[in-house]
Structure formats: structure tokens, C-alpha cells
Amino acid sequence: MGLFKSLFGGNNIPETEKEKNDKKNFEILKYDGIRAQRMGKLPYAIKCFEEAVAINDELETLSLLATAYTQANRLDDARITLDRMATKDPEQVNTFLSLAGICYMQEDYENMKDACQKALVLDNKNPLSFYLTAKAAIGMKDDITAIAMLTKAIVLKEDYTEAYQLRAEVLWKMKQAKDAAEDIQKLLSLNPDDEQALLLKGEILAATNEPEQAQECFNQVLSLNPFNEKAYILSGELYLANKDFDKALAIYDEAIEINPNFAKAYHERGRIKLLKGDKDGSVEDMKKAIELAPENEINISGQYNNHENMTKNVPF
Numbered sequence: 001m002g003l004f005k006s007l008f009g010g011n012n013i014p015e016t017e018k019e020k021n022d023k024k025n026f027e028i029l030k031y032d033g034i035r036a037q038r039m040g041k042l043p044y045a046i047k048c049f050e051e052a053v054a055i056n057d058e059l060e061t062l063s064l065l066a067t068a069y070t071q072a073n074r075l076d077d078a079r080i081t082l083d084r085m086a087t088k089d090p091e092q093v094n095t096f097l098s099l100a101g102i103c104y105m106q107e108d109y110e111n112m113k114d115a116c117q118k119a120l121v122l123d124n125k126n127p128l129s130f131y132l133t134a135k136a137a138i139g140m141k142d143d144i145t146a147i148a149m150l151t152k153a154i155v156l157k158e159d160y161t162e163a164y165q166l167r168a169e170v171l172w173k174m175k176q177a178k179d180a181a182e183d184i185q186k187l188l189s190l191n192p193d194d195e196q197a198l199l200l201k202g203e204i205l206a207a208t209n210e211p212e213q214a215q216e217c218f219n220q221v222l223s224l225n226p227f228n229e230k231a232y233i234l235s236g237e238l239y240l241a242n243k244d245f246d247k248a249l250a251i252y253d254e255a256i257e258i259n260p261n262f263a264k265a266y267h268e269r270g271r272i273k274l275l276k277g278d279k280d281g282s283v284e285d286m287k288k289a290i291e292l293a294p295e296n297e298i299n300i301s302g303q304y305n306n307h308e309n310m311t312k313n314v315p316f
Contacts, residue, residue, distance in 0.1 A: 026055040033064060042072045059085055059092070066098065070105075078102050086118075093122045093129070100132045109139030127156040131163050134170075143170050161187055165196055177204050195221050199230055206238050214238055226258055229265070236268050240275075248272045263292035 033048030049065035062085045069078035082099040085092065096119040103112035113136040119129040134149035150167040154160050168183035181204055187197035202217030218235040221228050232255035239248035252269035255262050270285030289296070 022055050026052050029055070030061050030064070033061075033068070037064070037068055037071075042068055046072065046074075057084070057088065059089055059095075062088070063095075063098075070102065075102055075106055079106070090118075091122060093119050093126060096122070097126075097128060097132060100136070104132070104135055104139070107139065109136045112136040112139070125156060127153040127160055127163070130156070131160070131166070134163075134166060138166075138170065143174055146170050159190055161190055161194070164190075165194075165200075168197070168200055172200065172204060177208055180204060193224055195225060195228060195231075199228075199234060202234060202238075206234070206241070211238055211242055229255070229259070229262060232262075233264060233268060236265075236272075240272065245272050245276050249276075261292055263289045263296070266292065267296070 029048045029052035033045045033052060036042075036045035036048060046065065046068045049061060049068060052061050053065060062081055066078045066081040066085070069075070069081060079099065079102045082095055082102060085095045086099065089095070096115045100112045100115040100119070103109070103115060113133060116129055116133040116136060119126065120133070123129065130149045130153035134146040134153070137143070137146040137149060147167060147170055150163045150170070153163040154167070157163070164183045164187045168180045168187070171180035171183065181201070184197050184201045184204070187194050188201070191197075198217045198221050202214040202221075205211075205214035205217065215235065215238055218231050218238070221231040222235070225231075232251055236248045236251045236255075239245070239251060249269060249272050252265045252272065255265040256269070259265070266285045267289040270282045270289065273279075273285060274282035
């Protein structure tokens, strides 16, 4: 606070001198804020930016303040600041795109869509505007509009990997396996080691009765990234679907060895152990899963009870 008192102390200053001091103080506060932000000292950076925009609410400093608020997870404050920027200069596309991003984080898809539409009015050739509009549509359960918006984004940017990935996911959710596979193939042609694309390809192959090819995809992901949790889960589910309990157990053993805090792996391993008749081992794993992720206790307990009932008449 000493800095702010020294900067702003005294009121009996001639207007021209005051303007000179305000400009100096603004520059000091702004660049102190930038340095603090780069060093991860967000509370101090925010204080500097707030004091700076109180002197001069220029767009660049408002944008720095909005970013700092976002980094500090002060999303309401970030949104208020972006609204202030949009009012000050309604011709800035990036302001509306940033606002759309904040709305997405707040799951406010209606206002996200509105921000995207304003961005598109200003520039209908920006692929990011169409991509974010698609994400808003997905949040509003409007998959058809999402597909249309993602297609427009891809037309504007042929190598837009995020748009291909999202369109493939939406198409697969709509059970359009062929079209989804085409997008995945495009993704893999751009990057053969794209983990998300390989996982989705494996999911589709598993669902379309091609388990060996699906397992190859999951194995490839794990060879690229032994810490990819989704790959372990999908691999284990595939082995379980084919009643290969031993391999399912092995994959979850490996997952837990890599990450001893992997709650979902304990949960899934507990399911397999119960199906194999190892009730004590199953209970131990389920307890560990609840310990690591207590928010899932009801689901885990319910599934355990269901599995216990299912296995009462199963000979082991």
C-alpha cells in the first residue's frame, strides 16, 4: 500500500502537473502489473491494473486486467471487465471472443452464443468465431448447428485440428461413425501421434466390432504417453467387453503402478475383481477409489451393490 500512497498522495497539484503525474503513475502501475503477472503474483498484478485503469481505462490495460482476473479464477470480474471493454469499443472482435471464452467456463452458453454472434457480425471470416459458436451450440444440445459451425471453421482453416476433433466427437455422439472416422483420418494425416484422435478412433473401432484394431490405438496412445488415463480406462473396458478379465486386471495394475492416485483405475479394477469372485480385493479397491475421490462415493457404492447382485448366481 506504501507504493499506492506515494503515487497518489497530494491533491493541490496544478492540472497540467496532475496530468503529467497521472501519466507517470499509470505507466508505473501498468508495467509493475505486467511484471507481477509474469512472476505469477496475481493479487499484486490485479491491484496494479485496477489502480491503472482507474487513471486511464485504455483497452490494453483493461485486457491485461481481464486476463489476470481469469488466471485468478475471478470469472465474474473478468466478465465485467470484458463487458466494459465491449462498451468502450464495440468494434473489437477479440473482446467478444474472450467474453465467449469466459461464458464457456461459466457454462453460460446462451450469452456465449450472443458474444460469438457479435464477433461474427464484425468479422465473418474468423474461424475461431465459428468454432466457439459450435461449442456454445453443443452446450445448448444443438448438435446440428455445431456441425454446421465447425464445417464453416474448417472451410476457413483447412488444418484446424481442434475443429476436426470436435466435429468428429459430435458426429460420433450422433452415431455417424463413417463421417467421424473421416475427420479422425484427417487429424491423423496432420499428426499421426494425435492422442485424442487415436482414442476416438479406438472407441469407434471398439463399438463397430473391431477390437484388435481398437486395442492397437489404445496401445499406441500409451506408448506415446504412459500417463494417459483415458487410454487405460478404454483399454480395460475393451478387455472387459471381451471377457478377458486377466488382461483387464493387468492394464489397471499398470495404470495404478504409474499413478497410485488414479481413483477411476481402482474403481474399475474393483469391478473386475468382483466379477472374478475376489470380493475382498474388490472391496479394498472400491474403498481406495472412494478415499481418492469421495465425491463419487454414491456412484461407486451403487455400482458395487449392482455388481454384487449380478454375481450372486455366477459360478466361479
